[in-house]
Amino acid sequence: MKLFLRTVAAAALLVGGPAAAQTYPEKPIRLIVPFNQGGLTSNSARVMVKAIEDNDLLPVPIIVSYIPGAAGTIGARQVKDSEPDGHSALIWHVAANGAQAMGNVDFGPDDFKLVAGTDRQCYMLVVREESEYQTLPELLEAAKANPDTIISADNLGGANHIASVLAEDSLPGARFRHVQFGGTAKTYPALLGGHAEVNATSTSSLSSTSTNGLRVLGYMGPERHPDYPDVPTFHELGYDTEFCMYSWWFMPKDTPEDRVATFRDAMVKAMETDYLREQSVVHGVEHVILTGDELKSAMETEKAKISAIGARLRGE
Amino acid sequence: MDAFLSATGHILTPAPLFWCFLGVALGAIVGAIPGLSGSMLITMTVPLTFFMGSYYDALILLVAMYVGSVSGGLVSATLLRMPGTPSSIMTTLDGYPMAQRGQVGRALGLGITASFVGGLISWVFLIGLSPTLAVWATYFGPWEYFTMVLMALVLIASLSQGSMAKGLLAGFLGMLASMPGVDPSTGMLRLTFGFDSWAGGFSLLPVLLGVFVVSQVLKYIIDAERPVLRIAASNEGIFMSLADWKRQATNLIRSSVIGTWIGILPGIGASIGSICAYTAAKNLSKTPEKFGTGIDDGVVASEAANNATIGGALVPLVTMGIPGSVIDAILIGALLMHNLQPGPLLFVTNPEVPYTIISTHLIANCMMLVVMLLSVKWMSKLILVPTAYLMPIILMFCLIGSYSLQNRPFDVWVTLAFGVIGFVLEKVKVPLAPFVIGFILAVLAESELRSGLMASAGSITPLFTRPVAALFLTVSIFMLVWSFWSDSRGARLRKRDLVE
Structure with a gap:
């Protein structure tokens, strides 16, 4: 019944869209998962969407589409080229930097608006x-x-x-x-x-x-993982090595900042639910959401590491 | 054991039994429709299972769909020569000619019964030997995978029905079609000719739908004027006779064991299980030349093996928490979303969960047998539906199916393009099965060989020093030489007949 009501609401919003052109979101948001169903990224997307919808954090439904293939670049390209009106979003991971560093595609994180980073592992x-x-x-x-x-x-x-x-x-x-x-x-x-x-x-x-x-x-984390208290970090053993991965949430580059903020706020609130807290434990990821400067620096760190390695691997 | 009994007890109550029935029936219907596949059905169902009361019922529904979808494919493969799912490609080879001879009931009956036996045998392995088998499977490394795939590839040479050159040509064309996209060994793009849309390569489903289904639709449009042969469909022989059971016993067991084993190996799907079992059945048969003309053994081998892969694929899922098939990966995702962490610990923390999967596999199999045998009467009517009504509907499902695979129109174009390719190949009498087998196996053989070579720093010695790999290699060479020899002997005999 709830699903039905939501569908009706979505349809009503679609019809009434033009009249209220200034409001966002005015129609369902399409979230593209550029991988197959069943993997961590698809699960991260699904649980986030469920938390947002169950708690009515956004007035419209979020529709998850799977567009897998070529390390996520096929689905990512679609979002990159979508209308930048805040109604398309993408969840991707380290491959966003990897595909560009390996020379497979000519676009990377800089060609999107970075919304947030979640699920550190x-x-x-x-x-x-x-x-x-x-x-x-x-x-x-x-x-x-x-x-x-x-x-x-x-x-x-x-x-x-x-x-x-x-x-x-x-x-x-x-x-x-x-x-x-x-x-x-x-x-x-x-x-x-x-x-x-x-x-x-x-x-x-x-x-x-x-x-x-x-x-x-x-x-390879900054400090020991609570689930593996006996495992030393690379730092403790005297190696200056750290490698963590995030789920990156993107929107097309020219999406207005206020719309990005609306979506980001919904994500931040969703992260505070017990449901997402539990899900992080089950999935074995850290329960974090990066925004602002933290987000920028995490992305810069990853990009620097990956492009250095990419250059070396391509040179070999 | 207690957990198993209580899980089974739970399934045998009305509501779960209903979910199981619904899953099998929906799975079988979706499986029978070319274009719609089991993984699509399950993907769409996972979010709906959140509205179900307990996650046990959700699991029952999903596993039942898995069983139903692999079984349903045999219906369209037999009646229309259109594999409803990729796993029933081999069933088209013998099931269809058999149905064309009017033995519709028998062809379907054999397929359904073999599916059931395959499922049952794999279930025995699943419940009895899971931990042992999971450990054995780890013995298989790149070299074993490569030589195993090689054995199945050699089948192309003997599948050519008449002209070996044409069979090999089809095989090579299929291999060629599988090359564009991401290089499986390095992650780099290759042969995409600068088209971004080619980066993901051509997926199996659109290629399969094009080659087997759209090509037939085209053929029908172009040959429409010709009178269509009316087959007197007979529903006799749905149930296997005692003599059938005796004749097929070895084949059933062998094909089921092969299917189970291939199911256990991660990354190798039900279609390959069925190809390998068919290869084995053909090469061990006293009458290999009858394969492809509508022989019982062909249908039995293919269907027993593809259903056996389900039980096999569940072995690494329940013992190690890793997926044995695409659908298993979706099941793992569903477990996670229901707050259950799959893996060996599941037997300790929530033993009812793995045992619910295991018992559902058994009960869904039995239900599949009953449901499908009882509906043969209606299914076989499909063959009497005028093609003019059937073809547009099938074409529509194909295009929807290929679009929904990755939600992009590119796959629809791939389907149509391969439809034209399949149509042209048929016109010049180049067989289609080797094309698809080459397409499926080439990338697998290539990536495993290259992994092996990376691991051995370029040396091929492990091919000869690893016993299982050496054995598989010997069998492949033997099969290849033998098929060339019997082909040239066949040609000599035909020539002599002509002279006389």
Whole structure:
């Protein structure tokens, strides 16, 4: 019934739109998820939309569309080229910087209006339980002594690859052999089966496998993760390495600032609900929403890291 | 065990039983309509499940839809030679000729029963051996994947029905069509010719719909003047006789085991399970030349295997929390949104959840058997519907289906373009099945081989030193040589017949 009423309301708004041209939002907002259903990004989008709608934080429904493919660039391009009236939005992640840094597309975060950053999750370096490497320094020293022999299970060009490259960079001279396996569904069995030795994984992927059969060597966050109190951070071990990923929320570049603010306020209020708090725990992500200067600096940090790596990988 | 019994007990009460029935029925209908696929149905249903009282009922509905959708595809594959879902491509090869001979009831009956047996056998593995199988599956690395796919690829050479050159040509064209888009091994774009819309490559569904469905619609439009053959459809033979069971027992078990195993391996779908089982059945058969002409074994192998992949794909889901198939990934997303973290801990924290999935798989399978066998009478009427009414409806579903895959018109153009390609190929008597098999398998073979080569720093020795990979490679070579030999022998025999 509620769904029905909402549909009627949406239809009424659509019809009555032109009369109240100055109001925003005047019609349903289309949120594009540039990935397949089922992944973390699609879930982040869905739970945010549910929290906004259940608490009536925006007067219109938000319609989630999946436009997957090519690391999210296909769906992102659609939002980039949409009418900048605040009725189209995009959720993307580190690939926003990655795709540009790898030279696959000629646009990046600068070609959008950045609304917010949510769901922080930092990366961890894991090996299987039977691995001879007990600690991070042992692993990195071995990768330095015999460079290009220890296999890292990666999705080349993707976030776990970037994290793995940053991890080896913590010790100058250390080099893994980066091999294409894919996402967690492929890298986790590859580690267990001994096809690869090491893998960089996000806390959200790790929580789905419950570290079964794996040993976590180091955490790439600023301080220890509450769920893994025994795992040292890279900083503690003397390596100046940090890599965290966010869900970035974008709108087309020329969207008026007041409309962006309306949408952002709804997101901020949604984040305060118990529902989203619970969901963050289940998904294994940190319950944060970045706005303002914090948001800018987080994006700048990510861009700097990724473009440096992109340049190096393309040069190789 | 207690958790299993209580989960099963819960499903066997009226409301959950109704959800299970609804799921199977909707799944089967959507599966039977070319263009609409199980993953679309489940994607659309997930948000609706929030309005359901308990997440158990939500899970029951979703798993039942999964079972129904893989089974439903056989109906259109058999009656119209249009695979309703990608997993029933191989069923078109023998199911359709069989139906054309008038054995409609028998073709459908065989397919449905084989689906049931496949589901049942995979369920036995799921409940009995899940943890063990999940560990075994990790033994498969890039080299094993590559050689396994290679075995299935070799099937192209023996699927050509007459001219091997044409079969191989179709296979290579299919492989070529799968190349544009993101390079699976490096993430870089390739062969996109500067078109942004090509960045995602051509997806399987639009290609499949084009080649198998739109091409037939075109053929119908162009050949409309010709009188349509009226088939005297007979509903006899829906139930397999004792002699059938005896003849097909080995095939059923073998195909189900192959299907289950391929289901367990992540990233390899139901269509590949069915291709591999068909390959095995054909190569181990005493009458391989009859495959593709409407032989029982072909239908049984394909349908037993594709349903068995469901149980297989649920193994890594319940034991490791990783998806064995696209639909599993959606199921994981649904679990998360219902505040449940999938994975091994689920057996400890919420044992009813994995056991609800497992029991639903069993009960949905039984329900599928009953529902589908009982509706054969109506389903087979489909073949009597005048094509002039059927084709526009099917075409419409195809275009809607391809659009809704990624919500962009590009896929609709892909569907239509491959429709023309499929039509032209048929005109010049180039078979379509090798085209689609090449399309599905090439990228998989390529990315696994390249992963293996990256891991071994460019050396191919693991092909010979890893026992399973070496075994698969030997079988592939043997199959290839054998199909060339039997092809040239067939040509010699035909020549001699002509001379005499």
